[in-house]
Amino acid sequence: MTTTRHATEHTTGGAMDQPVLRSAYQRSVAAYWNNEKDPVNIRLGEVDGLYHHHYGIGDYDPAVLDGPADTRDDAVIAEMHRLETAQAHLLLGHLGDIEPGHRLLDGGSGRGGTSFMANQRFGCQVDGVTISETQVEFANAQAHQRGVAGQVRFHFRNMLDTGFDTGSRQGIWTNETTMYVDLHQLFGEFARLLPYGGRYVCITGCYNDVTGGRSKAVSQIDQHYTCDIHPRSEYFRALVANNFVPINVVDLTPQTIPYWELRAKSPVATGIEGPFLTAYREGSFQYLLIAADHVGP
Ligand code: GPP
Numbered sequence: 001m002t003t004t005r006h007a008t009e010h011t012t013g014g015a016m017d018q019p020v021l022r023s024a025y026q027r028s029v030a031a032y033w034n035n036e037k038d039p040v041n042i043r044l045g046e047v048d049g050l051y052h053h054h055y056g057i058g059d060y061d062p063a064v065l066d067g068p069a070d071t072r073d074d075a076v077i078a079e080m081h082r083l084e085t086a087q088a089h090l091l092l093g094h095l096g097d098i099e100p101g102h103r104l105l106d107g108g109s110g111r112g113g114t115s116f117m118a119n120q121r122f123g124c125q126v127d128g129v130t131i132s133e134t135q136v137e138f139a140n141a142q143a144h145q146r147g148v149a150g151q152v153r154f155h156f157r158n159m160l161d162t163g164f165d166t167g168s169r170q171g172i173w174t175n176e177t178t179m180y181v182d183l184h185q186l187f188g189e190f191a192r193l194l195p196y197g198g199r200y201v202c203i204t205g206c207y208n209d210v211t212g213g214r215s216k217a218v219s220q221i222d223q224h225y226t227c228d229i230h231p232r233s234e235y236f237r238a239l240v241a242n243n244f245v246p247i248n249v250v251d252l253t254p255q256t257i258p259y260w261e262l263r264a265k266s267p268v269a270t271g272i273e274g275p276f277l278t279a280y281r282e283g284s285f286q287y288l289l290i291a292a293d294h295v296g297p
């Protein structure tokens with residue numbers, strides 16, 4: 001379905017007929033994203049109409065910082081956007097052989113950037129779910145504008161209980177959204193949606209079990225986004241418990257640090273750049289890609 005439903009309404013077809021927002025915490029997360037319109041996301045999205053809610057990877061071109069004053073800000077913003085788009089390309093490249101007849105799910109789809117890129121790349125149908133009604137409206141308007149509303153649809157649904165048919169997805173991804181949910185519940189739902197051999201790809205920030213508990217910088221990131229960053233170990237425990245077998249695990253930390261260095265010098269810095277750089281450099285936090293195959297029933 002493509003219509004927006006309200007927070008008090010219930011999922012249809014879900015395992016349990018429950019409201020989309022199930023707790024005070026989920027309502028506070030939805031409120032954060034319903035009110036979010038930060039230039040760090042809007043101005044980057046305006047570069048080419050792909051609006052992302054994730055970070056970037058790869059080296060930046062240092063020349064963008066030395067350009068003429070009247071075009072410097074735009075050049076830095078375009079460069080940050082290029083790195084964010086590169087991150088989404090990397091994620092999609094781990095989904096395996098997706099064909100036009102397959103269906104994909106974007107868990108926590110934001111303003112739709114990665115979903116549109118997936119549709120462009122694979123030519124298949126994509127459903128995005130988010131608990132922010134503002135994001136659903138924005139992303140569906142984008143789908144109409146881009147002429148792909150018949151193929152890419154965004155829903156006001158909870159990724160812990162999507163209501164989509166069992167075994168209906170060949171691939172699922174979460175692009176920096178898992179820090180908002182219980183991983184066992186999430187991967188249980190994804191195991192239901194994926195047939196045997198279906199692929200799940202996750203990019204996330206996690207804290208490092210080796211350095212110990214949650215560092216001060218990681219706590220600052222949690223506070224900034226109203227999220228609850230998991231330890232690295234929790235991902236693998238929850239995957240195994242739900243019959244997922246990892247095929248690729250990539251520590252993207254060295255590849256994302258340049259993005260944060262550029263962002264710290266950009267006109268759209270938000271103040272969270274310091275904690276990210278501290279956390280990554282001290283090793284208490286890691287930017288991870290995990291691709292895993294579902295081998296359960
Ligand atoms: C989304 O990006 C960010 C999160 C969901 C926060 C948690 C992510 C971690 C890896 C810890 P965004 O593009 O909305 O953030 P910003 O507004 O800072 O660019």
Ligand code: MG
Binds near residue numbers: 041053
């Ligand atoms: Mg952003």
